[in-house]
Amino acid sequence: MVERVALAIRDLAVQFESEQGVVRALDGVSFDLHAxxxxxxxxxxxxxxxxxxxSILRLVDRPGRITAGRMLLDPGAEGEVDLAALDxxxxxxxxxxxxxxxxxxxxxxxxxxxxxxxxxxxxxxxxxxxxxxxxxxxxxxxxxxxxxxxxxxxxxxxxxxxxxxxxxxxxxxxxxxxxxxxxxxxxxxxxxxxxxxxxxxxxxxxxxxxxxxxxxxxxxxxxxxxxxxxxxxxxxxxxxxxxEFAPVADVFSAPRHPYARALLRAVPSILAAPRQRLSTIGGAVPHPGSRPSGCPFHPRCAEIIGDICRQQIPAPVEPGRAGASCFLTEPGRERAA
Structure with missing residues (x-):
């Protein structure tokens, strides 16, 4: 039995405007939260x-503001409310x-x-x-x-x-x-x-x-x-x-996005050899105001395919379904990997 969706976030975008330019803090976030x-x-x-x-609680400080998307409380019910539309x-x-x-x-x-x-x-x-x-x-x-x-x-x-x-x-x-x-x-x-x-x-x-x-x-x-x-x-x-979005068991047993795999490799293990160095993710999260072209993770990705990762943005994860926003998970490439 699938629990009802208590909150549905769809294509949520939040920007902070300053003299230095526009910072996209959220860039099309979508997910469902079940009761x-x-x-x-x-x-x-x-x-x-x-x-x-x-953003969900409308507590984003100025100059931040929601620029796109919906945040539906009790979606599909008679009392559905779009929090993004409220003052x-x-x-x-x-x-x-x-x-x-x-x-x-x-x-x-x-x-x-x-x-x-x-x-x-x-x-x-x-x-x-x-x-x-x-x-x-x-x-x-x-x-x-x-x-x-x-x-x-x-x-x-x-x-x-x-x-x-x-x-x-x-x-x-x-x-x-x-x-x-x-x-x-x-x-x-x-x-x-x-x-x-x-x-x-x-x-x-x-x-x-x-x-x-x-x-x-x-x-x-x-x-x-x-x-x-x-x-x-x-x-x-x-x-x-x-x-990436998936049930917790799937994320830990078979993560699909290179970033999820890198996060898991960085977790200390009691099975590791003594004095073994921890795995790290090279580089740092870019400033939202200076996003790289193409896939946002490609400058740090150890599994980069090539120009497609540098030039194109992968399709977003479909809300409510397990998946990853990565070119590696496309049907042909996923089988090859």
Missing amino acids: GRTLGIVGESGCGKSVTAR PESRRMRGVRGGRIGLIFQEPMTALSVHYTIGNQIIEAVRQHADCSAAEARNRAVDLLRDVGIPRPETRLRAYPFELSGGLRQRVGIAMALAGDPDIVIADEPTTALDVTTQAQILDLLRRLQAEKQIALMLITHDMGVIAEMADEVAVMYLGRIV
């Missing part, structure tokens, strides 16, 4: 992962932001305001999306802290963020993301700056909450280990484009 499932979005820094998340400051968009879609910010040490207690911040988020009294909102805040595994939640409501460890702050961030009882949660690098034990606890928490509430989870990370543990499907991003 009750986890979509992992992976890639190096600068590939457009966080811009995608902020970012409108009442309807504010209702979606934090209500229908929750966001777990990347950095737990700075995501919370140092001027207000934990309780003030969660209660404000609750009352923003629910018609309830202050006492009811406080009780909801206590329940949220208990759900995310924070001990003595009644006492913690009076704590300030600087009184909590990084792991507890991240749990508070998850509680705030769930305050509006969302259908979709976007987790932007939720384990950044946390030790490995706390990372495991946070991932277990996200998995449990998703199973209990049937949340559609969009998990943004550069950690392939997190992807292997958490994701159902994987979208590999490079320079503002999705270059």
Whole structure:
């Protein structure tokens, strides 16, 4: 049984205009996010992962703007909404932001305001999306802290963020993301700056909450280990484009795009010989304002075919179907490879 599509992104393009020129941060991103499932979005820094998340919630800072595409909430349903067509400051968009879609910010040490207690911040988020009294909102805040595994939640409501460890702050961030009882949660690098034990606890928490509430989870990370543990499907991003989309087992067993293969080769292995050097990807992600011609990955690709990669852009991955945006995956070449 295929779960319903909670969010459909189609041909999303985001640009930042400056005196130096136009920067295409996203260049035709398309994917589906299914209810009750986890979509992992992976890639190096600068590939457009966080811009995608902020675009969905209409939080792209100026001079950035969405220049093309649709972001359909509940596609095909009677209440379908195109988020790209809404005013970012409108009442309807504010209702979606934090209500229908929750966001777990990347950095737990700075995501919370140092001027207000934990309780003030969660209660404000609750009352923003629910018609309830202050006492009811406080009780909801206590329940949220208990759900995310924070001990003595009644006492913690009076704590300030600087009184909590990084792991507890991240749990508070998850509680705030769930305050509006969302259908979709976007987790932007939720384990950044946390030790490995706390990372495991946070991932277990996200998995449990998703199973209990049937949340559609969009998990943004550069950690392939997190992807292997958490994701159902994987979208590999490079320079503002999705270059491969597939079920997680397929990405790890038979990645189709050279960039996905290079990312996997760079993952440390316990089976490697002692003192063996890690595999690296030569070069760096180009600046979005100076994109190479042809395939965006060709200057770093170890499997480049020739002029076709330097001069032509591969067809994008079709939304909802496994595939790769690479000339190597064309039927004749794929068999030859």
